[in-house]
Amino acid sequence: MGRQIHGIVLILLSICEVWMCYQVLYRTVLEKEHLRKWQKVLIWGNILGAGIILGINRKLLFFSITMFVFVISITLFCAWIVERKNMLIKIEIIILYYTILALLDFFCGFISMEMIGKQFWEEIYKFSQSMVQCALFLIPRAGVALLLAKWEENGLVLKGDRKKLALLCAMFLGLLRIYWVIMMNMAIDARKAQGWGAAVSMVFVSVLTAGVFMFFHRFQLLKTENKMLLEMEILSENHMKDMKIMMEKNRIQTHDMKHHLLILREYGQEKQWDSLMSYLNELSDDILVQKKTVWTQVGILDTLLEQKKTKAESKGIEVRVQADRIVGLPFSDMEICTLFSNLLDNAIEACEKIEDDRRWVAIQITRKSGMLYLTISNSIKDRPAEQEGKLITNKQNHQLHGYGIKSVQKIVRKYEGDFSYQIRESEFIVTITFWRLEERNEI
Known part of the structure; x- marks a missing residue:
């Protein structure tokens, strides 16, 4: 009876292991919601079939490199049939998942070796009937299950991560090979059993390997972030140039309008109606239609607000602007464009x-003494997802998302301001406060 329970537990743990592999794929590259019925049947066939074979094999041998390769291969084959895109990333994720789990099994095995000594071969490694072996397999899988429970669904692994994942796979596969040989030699007495030493060295080497990887990964992220922020600054500079062109155009039109009015009045006094109508038709639509509202008396800012307001209203979005008259701001024109354009x-x-x-945007700009308060609120369809106090984008291009807000926060930090946001039932509110701003004269 004990042998049967031991075998059933191993099979259930192995089925759970394969199932969790697919949970990792669902959270990275495999689109679960688009799976058809036959694809789901195939996946569950893979989970049950591979899990049963793996569980039976573990009753015979604690770790088999042949079974390790077989389970990875059959999982890859099923994942390829289900969805053939992003296969390189799938290969790396599946290999990395099973490799890390095997290393965790080795860690628990080394600790048990220290506790039970020479009985490790009979009770754990080969032809085992001991429930201790089940406990050793249970601990790593329970840990992985807890991590999956806290892992948000609908994650994404970008194509740019392929090289990093491949490097990590190579490093951990190398560790797996080394510690597999060490465990076999200790189990058959070809090498003195030193379970604690092997376990500690495994933790040290694994942490060191992961640390080096994370360092270079972080370095690459910072490099990419700096590049994207630089591109955002270039875009803001181009936007600023467009604003200045519009402002200059407005100045020219205002100056020319005086001459146009004199000519039109002359035609009216002389009752030359045909000439008057002809002259009106020659005037640019920009002069007749374009309006310039002064909200803040900061030329570049008023022009930008007018442009964004026109853009929003063309899409059926109501825009409300409430602003104090501002003599000057310490920001450069590019910083003004970056700050307000992104928001x-x-x-x-x-x-x-x-x-x-329910489509509206409300802008409030308040200046009191040396302080400046900016509030931009808008209606929203659904509450944005958050993780650790940060918004999670639902845009397809995750790599580019977020750099606009980072550019805004960079300006806020430069002028020692505060940036915050609130999410209500159907409203998103961004608030920025600058506590001490020295004015610069507007030109």
Whole structure:
């Protein structure tokens, strides 16, 4: 009876192991919601079939390199049949998952070796009937299950991560090979059993390997982030140039309008109606239609607000602007463009997702003494997802997302301000406070 229970537990643990591998794939590259019925049947066939074979094999041998390769291969084959895109990433994720789990098994095995000594071969490693072996396999899988429970669904592994994952796979496969040989030699007495030493060295080497990987990964992220921020600054500079061109155009039109009015008045006094109408038709639509509202008396900012307001209203989004008259701001023109363009573009994009008439953006700019308060709020369709106090994007291009807000926060930090946001039932609010701003004269 004990042998049967031992075998059943091993099979159940192995089935759970293969099932968790697919949970990792669902959270990275495999689109679970788009799976058809036959694909789900195939996956469950893989989970049950591979799990049963793996569980039976573990009753015979604690770790088999042949079975290790077989389970990885059959899982890869099923994943390829189910969905053939992103296969290189799938290969790396599956290999990394089973390798890390095997290393955790070795760690628990080394500790048990220290406790039970020479009985490790009979009770754990080969032809085992001991429930201790089941406990050793249970501990790593329980840990992985807890991690999966805290892992948000709908994650994404970008194609740019392939080289990093391949490097990590190679490093951990090398560790697996080394410690597999060490365990076999200790189990058959070809090498003195030193379970604690092997376990400690495994932790040290694994942490060191992961640490080196994370260091270079972080370095690469910072390099990419700096590159993207530089590109955002270039875009903001181009936007600023466009704003200055519009401002100059407005100045020219205002100056020319005086001459146009004199000519039109002359035609009217002389009752030359045909000439008057002809002259009106020759005037640019920009002069007749374009309006320039002064909100803050900061030229570049008023022009930008007018442009974004026009853009939003063309899409059926109501824009409300409430602003104090500001003599000057310490920001450069590029910083003004970066700050307001990113915030307003995000607000407009959020409103575009709403299908009914609840589409609005509210802008409030308040200046009191040396302090400046900016509040930009907008209606939202659904509450944005958050993780550790940060917003999680639902955009397809995750790599580019977030750098606009980072550019805004960079300016806020430069002028020792505070950046915060609130999410209400159907409203998203960004608040920025600058506590001490020295004015610069507007030109």
